[in-house]
Each structure stands twice: as C-alpha cells, then as structure tokens.
Amino acid sequence: MRRFAVVLVHYPVLGRAGETLTSAITNLDVHDIARSARTYGASAFYLVHPILAQRALVDRIVEHWTTGSSAARIPTRKRALELVRTQASLADVIAEFGPSELWMTSASALAQQTGYPDARAILESEGPPVLLLFGTSWGLAPEVTALATLSLPPLAARVPSGFNHLSVRAACAIILDRLLG
Amino acid sequence: MRRFAVVLVHYPVLGRAGETLTSAITNLDVHDIARSARTYGASAFYLVHPILAQRALVDRIVEHWTTGSSAARIPTRKRALELVRTQASLADVIAEFGPSELWMTSASALAQQTGYPDARAILESEGPPVLLLFGTSWGLAPEVTALATLSLPPLAARVPSGFNHLSVRAACAIILDRLLG
Numbered sequence: 521m522r523r524f525a526v527v528l529v530h531y532p533v534l535g536r537a538g539e540t541l542t543s544a545i546t547n548l549d550v551h552d553i554a555r556s557a558r559t560y561g562a563s564a565f566y567l568v569h570p571i572l573a574q575r576a577l578v579d580r581i582v583e584h585w586t587t588g589s590s591a592a593r594i595p596t597r598k599r600a601l602e603l604v605r606t607q608a609s610l611a612d613v614i615a616e617f618g619p620s621e622l623w624m625t626s627a628s629a630l631a632q633q634t635g636y637p638d639a640r641a642i643l644e645s646e647g648p649p650v651l652l653l654f655g656t657s658w659g660l661a662p663e664v665t666a667l668a669t670l671s672l673p674p675l676a677a678r679v680p681s682g683f684n685h686l687s688v689r690a691a692c693a694i695i696l697d698r699l700l701g
Numbered sequence: 702m703r704r705f706a707v708v709l710v711h712y713p714v715l716g717r718a719g720e721t722l723t724s725a726i727t728n729l730d731v732h733d734i735a736r737s738a739r740t741y742g743a744s745a746f747y748l749v750h751p752i753l754a755q756r757a758l759v760d761r762i763v764e765h766w767t768t769g770s771s772a773a774r775i776p777t778r779k780r781a782l783e784l785v786r787t788q789a790s791l792a793d794v795i796a797e798f799g800p801s802e803l804w805m806t807s808a809s810a811l812a813q814q815t816g817y818p819d820a821r822a823i824l825e826s827e828g829p830p831v832l833l834l835f836g837t838s839w840g841l842a843p844e845v846t847a848l849a850t851l852s853l854p855p856l857a858a859r860v861p862s863g864f865n866h867l868s869v870r871a872a873c874a875i876i877l878d879r880l881l882g
Contacts, residue, residue: 681742
C-alpha cells in the first residue's frame with residue numbers, strides 16, 4: 521500500500537461563477553476529514569491556505585485537541601487531529617511530504633478520469649506516495665487540476681438522482697472508503 | 702428499489718460512559734446529511750429530537766434555505782434541505798413514513814450484522830420501505846437497536862487502522878454510498 525495524504529485546498533479554488541477565490545477555513549472540515557483520514561490510514565491531512573491567520577486558526581484548533589484541555593478528555597479525537605498539517609501552498613505540501621503523485625477529485629465529469637476500482641489497484645501497487653486533493657467552495661481551480669497525475673470521477677448513486685452537491689467532508693469520506701474501505 | 706429515509710436520532714443515544722442521554726442538534730448534520738440523502742435518492746431525512754425548541758431550530762434552518770433568503774441564492778441547497786423533517790420520536794417517524802423495516806448502524810461489531818453487499822441486494826429487492834437509523838453522540842441506545850430488522854457492521858479500512866471514530870456525517874455518507882453508490 522502506498523503512503524498517502526489528504527489535501528484540502530482553500531486556494532486556488534473556484535467560486536460559483538467560475539471565478540478563482542480563496543475560501544475560509546471551516547472548523548468541522550478539520551475534525552471530520554481528520555477522523556476519516558485516520559480511519560482509512562492516511563499519513564497526514566494537509567489544509568492549504570495562503571493566509572497566515574487562517575493557518576494559525578487551524579493550528580490553534582489542533583493544539584486544543586492534541587495538547588490542550590480536550591486532549592485528555594477525548595483521546596480518540598487527539599489521534600485524529602495529530603494528522604493535521606497546514607501549508608501555504610500545494611508546493612509547500614509537496615516539499616514537506618516528498619515527491620508524490622497528485623490525484624484530483626471533482627464533482628464534474630472530465631476527460632480521462634480513472635474509475636475507483638482501477639485507482640484502488642494503483643494505490644495498492646508499488647509506486648510513489650499519493651496526495652489526494654479536494655477543493656473547497658466550487659472545487660479545485662484549473663491551475664491545480666492541470667497538475668493531475670490521475671483524476672477521479674464524480675460520485676453518484678447507482679440510480680442517478682440528478683443531484684451531486686455533496687459536502688467536501690462527505691465526498692472525502694466516501695472517496696477514502698472507495699479507495700481503501 | 703425500495704423507498705427509504707435516513708433517520709438521525711438525538712434521543713435515546715449513548716454517552717461516553719454508556720449512559721443514555723439526549724444530544725444537541727448540530728447545524729452541519731442537517732446540511733451534510735440532507736445533501737448526502739438527496740444525492741443517494743432518499744425520500745426523506747428525519748431528525749428525531751424530543752425537545753420542541755431543538756426541533757424548532759431545525760425547522761428554522763430548513764426554512765431559511767427552502768423559502769427564506771438563501772433559497773434563491775443557492776437552489777441546490779434548497780433541493781437537499783427540502784428532504785428534512787423533524788419528529789419527537791422514532792414512533793412518530795414511523796407514523797409519518799409508514800410501516801418500515803428499521804435498519805441500524807453502529808460503530809461496534811455486534812452479533813447478526815448483515816454485510817453491505819447483502820444489505821444492498823435487499824434494498825434493491827421488493828419489500829417494505831426502509832428507515833436507516835444513525836445515532837449521534839456515542840450511538841443508538843439499546844432500546845432502539847432492540848427494534849432492528851437488520852444491523853449493518855461498523856465501517857473499516859481494508860487494512861485495519863485500529864481507529865473507528867468517524868463523524869456521523871461521514872459514516873452516513875459512506876453507508877449511503879455502500880448501499881446505493
């Protein structure tokens with residue numbers, strides 16, 4: 521099994537009108553995705569945000585749960601939040617985690633997406649570490665997806681519901697389960 | 702495919718020490734689970750809470766997104782939150798939704814759990830509607846699980862991580878995907 525990390529990108533991501541923007545940190549993204557990442561064996565969970573004050577907010581949340589007053593009260597949460605790292609850019613993530621394949625997730629059907637069974641087999645085979653990227657807001661900007669080693673298809677029910685607006689927390693949980701469950 | 706609904710129970714649920722308690726409504730449970738429920742074709746998403754003021758809080762959140770100022774701004778969120786219903790008890794849910802099988806979810810391995818492929822086949826076969834129950838806090842109390850028609854096993858990675866503390870939002874998303882994705 522390859523070493524892998526989850527990366528939650530707050531810039532550059534798309535807005536509703538297709539513009540590029542910086543989204544705000546959501547507290548529950550930190551908790552939920554850290555818990556999912558720990559459950560499915562990730563080595564780290566990176567939050568990418570270019571603004572220092574937003575990274576400091578994440579670091580404070582993590583500190584509260586890993587060394588602060590909640591660490592002893594709920595030790596399982598501590599184990600999850602110990603995976604959390606903040607970086608200013610994707611380049612900084614790669615510099616820390618090491619040379620990696622970049623796997624993109626998207627709520628849109630795009631050309632050359634690799635199905636989940638194939639991606640699962642690739643993750644189980646020998647090869648470089650994998651960074652599994654998720655975009656907040658309306659998803660990863662083209663300047664990020666252009667770097668893709670591999671792109672995963674959008675999630676959908678077997679009987680199509682015509683609705684694909686999962687939260688990034690839910691999408692991340694499902695994709696980790698499809699790849700590693 | 703059988704008709705089904707997601708049910709999020711706030712009482713009776715377990716506390717950390719195994720005591721029975723009533724948990725508080727979490728705003729993001731309403732949003733995330735409604736979005737997952739809509740994606741995977743649920744007919745409704747019930748939040749069960751015995752306290753009127755807590756049900757009124759949910760109703761206000763739903764109103765804001767379905768007929769209030771955010772309905773036009775983000776129509777996809779409206780479609781998700783239109784699934785949300787509140788009831789004071791599981792009995793009231795059954796009275797509204799109709800006679801149903803009660804499927805339990807749990808983070809613990811219990812006797813006589815039905816694997817996901819089998820449960821998926823049952824959901825696709827002819828039969829009564831299904832209420833898919835999730836417990837907040839430390840999970841559904843025994844007085845609820847005693848009513849089970851079927852119990853689903855805990856979620857886990859293929860390579861065991863020894864950590865099974867997913868958020869209920871993440872667990873619900875994954876279970877809907879395993880049954881209906």
